[in-house]
Amino acid sequence: MKKMRVRFKLWLNTKNVEGVFGDGKWRLLRAIDSEGSLNAASKALRISYRKAWGDMSKAEACLNVALLERHRGGRMGGATCLTEQGKEWVKAYTKFRSEIEKAAEKAFKKHMEKLIK
Amino acid sequence: MKKMRVRFKLWLNTKNVEGVFGDGKWRLLRAIDSEGSLNAASKALRISYRKAWGDMSKAEACLNVALLERHRGGRMGGATCLTEQGKEWVKAYTKFRSEIEKAAEKAFKKHMEKLIK
DNA sequence: TTTCGATATGTCGAATCGTGCATAACCATA
DNA sequence: TATGGTTATGCACGATTCGACATATCGAAA
Incomplete structure (x- = not known):
């Protein structure tokens, strides 16, 4: 009985642009929220600034929404935090994603597990 | 009101290998089934042979399952069709994927649509 | 007013991934 | 037995993506 796991990737497209929002940007927003800056967030996620x-x-450009409040300058260089809208996007996407993840696990057990040998 | 669409990608991992099965291979299996050969299937999907x-x-190597029955030679060069197991994989994955797709659409309407402006 | 660390942006190189091309093996049928 | 279209497989090239660098800018606090 081999061990297998479901993986998935979610994202949103507009008419013209692919991937205006998705798992990566969601994780990044959360990291900015907890780390307090874009720089620290990128390090936490181990992606380049x-x-x-x-x-x-x-x-932000494609959604036409201000997700971040950016601050430059100051002794500490600056900081970035989420706007109210940014927080709402995180909250909504978290629920959205979580429901799909649950559905995926359930569907996997229901349909796929029997095939794994 | 911008138009937005959910997109997702599904796949399965084993302990060691990433992507032993997924949307791409599922589509390919279906195309082989309907086209009768790997060559024709690749053309239908517009990917390289x-x-x-x-x-x-x-x-096949990673799942340790014979999905295909390959035939070489003959006036028509050969052919490839699905084994019974191959057909079962297609059937199961089709249901599996469809449930997740439905969940994704539903979750999108429930959580995300309100944010789009 | 100097400073220091974060934001902002362009660019070039490395890695990843798929395609294109070349070539060999295969074999039912004409 | 000669043929032709498919399977099988290696390799080099091209595209796309991301990371590493290199700067420039900014501005509150020392």
Whole structure:
């Protein structure tokens, strides 16, 4: 009996743009929320700052929503936190994703497990 | 009101190997079933024969299941069809995937739609 | 006013992945 | 037995993605 696991990736598309929001950006938003800066968040997730910054820019531009409140300068260099809308996106996506994950586990047990040998 | 769509990708991992089965291989199996050969299937899906062949090899090797019955030679060159096990995998995965897709649409409407502006 | 660490952005190189191409083996049928 | 289209497989090239760097900017606090 081999051990197998379901994996999935979720994202949202607009008419023109692929991946305006998804698992990666969701994780990044959460990390920014807990770490207090984009820089620290990128380190926590072990992705480059360059990518983290690009991802957030893309999301905000494509969703036409201000997810982040960015601060530059100061002795501590700056900081970034979530706007109310950013927090709402995190909350909603968390529930959204969690329901799908549950459905995936359930469906796996129901349909796939019997095939694994 | 921007139009947005959910997208997802599903796959299965074993302990050691990433992606031993998933959406791509499922589509490929179905195409082989309807087209009658790996070659025709790869053309129908517009992927290279090279990749199609590699994907099927990987799946069979990692799942330790014979999904395909391959025939070489003959005036028509050969053919490939699904084994009974191959058909079972297609059937099961189709149901599996469909349940998750439904859950995703439902969850999107429930949690995400309100955020889109 | 100097400082220091974070934000902001462009660029080039490395890794990953698929395609294209080449070639061999195969064998039912004409 | 000659043929032709498919399976089988290696390899090099091209695209796409991401990370590593290199700067530039910013501004509250020392």
